Every structure is written in C-alpha cells, then in structure tokens.
Amino acid sequence: MTGQDGTPTGERLAPVFQYCHWCRGFASDVRPVAASDAGSGPRQQSYSACPSHRAQHGLTPLGEQ
Ligand SMILES: [Zn+2]
Numbered sequence: 001m002t003g004q005d006g007t008p009t010g011e012r013l014a015p016v017f018q019y020c021h022w023c024r025g026f027a028s029d030v031r032p033v034a035a036s037d038a039g040s041g042p043r044q045q046s047y048s049a050c051p052s053h054r055a056q057h058g059l060t061p062l063g064e065q
Helices: 050-059
Strands: 016-019 026-030 031-034 045-051
Touching: 016 045, 045 050
Parallel strands: none
Antiparallel strands: 016 026, 031 045
16 A cells, blocks of 8 residues: 655645745746836846735736736
C-alpha cells in the first residue's frame, strides 16, 4: 500500500499565483503595474499587484492602456 496522507507537496505554485509586492506574497491574478512613486529609485520600476491592491492604490496594469 502506498498511502501518503499528511504530506503536503506545496512546492508547486499554480501559474495563476504570482508575487504581489503589496501583499508581500503570492496572490491570484497578479499583473505587472507601473509604480510611479519611485523616489530614490533608479527609474520607473515595474511592480506586480493583485486586483485588490490595484484598486486600492489606483494602479493600472501594464498593457491595458
Ligand atoms: Zn496584493
């Protein structure tokens, strides 16, 4: 018998889950956005945000303009 219960194989992330810089973690439906608040940054850096944080900060996903 090969019953391996209780062994979570959570090393595989679904492709729909990507890193949200505002969540500081992985979220679903994350899209790259342009963060214009680059104070001392080198240039306009691209971040990724989930839908809730995009609506919260008024971020526009890249490629939707
Ligand atoms: Zn988020």
